[in-house]
Amino acid sequence: MTTAANQTAVVAGIDGSETALGAAQWAAEFATRHALPLTLLHAIPKLDWHFASADPPAEFPRSADGDSALATAETAVRSTHPDLAIRTAAVKGAVATALSDASQSARLVVVGTGAADHRALGGHAIRIAHRTHCSVVVWRQPVARRTGKPLPVIVGIDESDASTRALAEAFDIAGMLHAPLTVVHMWEIGAAVGMGDLGGQGFMDWELLDLLQSRQRQRMDDLVAPFARKYRNAHVTKIFQDISPAKGLTDLSREAQLVVVGSHGRGKLADSILGSVSQNLIHHAECPVFVVR
Known part of the structure; x- marks a missing residue:
């Protein structure tokens, strides 16, 4: 708790x-x-x-x-x-x-x-x-309908400190709802490692891409591990995708009973300002949205 x-x-x-x-x-x-x-x-x-x-x-x-x-x-x-x-x-x-x-x-x-x-x-x-x-x-x-098994709880994580709090809430709520938990890390990696354009004239640093993906996956594993040990009966699935977090989580919300995200506040009003992903989900998710502070 x-x-x-x-x-x-x-x-x-x-x-x-x-x-x-x-x-x-x-x-x-x-x-x-x-x-x-x-x-x-x-x-x-x-x-x-x-x-x-x-x-x-x-x-x-x-x-x-x-x-x-x-x-x-x-x-x-x-x-x-x-x-x-x-x-x-x-x-x-x-x-x-x-x-x-x-x-x-x-x-x-x-x-x-x-x-x-x-x-x-x-x-x-x-x-x-x-x-x-x-x-x-x-x-x-939720737009999704149960077909014998509980719908999953989805939690989006990233590099922010809010991810640990979001994971803690998500594991707790998944246990409360007797639901499987899907931990999702979505990051538009290509923009960070390449300058490709629609004409294919740019380049992609594939070695850097592999390194960044490996580091992100390890970060994801490190964040989840202590909660998986605490909630030993939790059924956890990990998803790592190169996609806009707002779009990816909205897509997943169509088959979920809850999406959990951090508020990701910034600046002097950090405690009262929503980040773009959480605000987008409040507008467009197809199930309830839990914004963690």
Whole structure:
């Protein structure tokens, strides 16, 4: 477990959508596994209406609708996790701000993608993932269907320190879900060792390519080895591909139940800025995405 001492709850964002219910159920399973309480949180944005008689749009429900959404989510979660400690809360404020505030004392924040037909996700989920102080799961229904065996958990790793944290979460969650784990290292090697063009007039340093591939594979083995020893029952597959990480992981997500990646923040706001791969996956993955901080 990687739970910090001050991280005391799993928080699920509730907005009345079907994906929010799915996110709440996923969060409940995670909370149960880690012996943590679950908080179901509904944010009520402060609106400044120009016309008192105007009705608020559907994406900004009134508090009564929020209470109903919370009650529905709590009932659904209790039906599958009757012994789980559950707290519900409705707070006034912007959705991303409310969940960012809650994340300061959370182990994990879990949110749904919203409408089922909202394929290129933006809006709240991206802002939430940018601003949380802990790891975040953006939940959507996987497109893949189980055929007798659990779908795999996919984890993408690279040269960053975040890879160790991502691996730790991925091994833990794969055990929680009784699922096989696929560890993936994707790196566009050709760009680093050659100057070839579409006309074939460039060159490729094949010896350097072989050396870099060998070093990357060894790095992958070294990262995985301590976790494989700890989780001796884990079924682990390693994939090493010369492909864009964002595209490769998105392709694999079509046959997975979860993709795990590091946040890869950079600069002065490293803790609150997503890297290009994690942000791309939040937009385009075909299953839930776990962004590890």
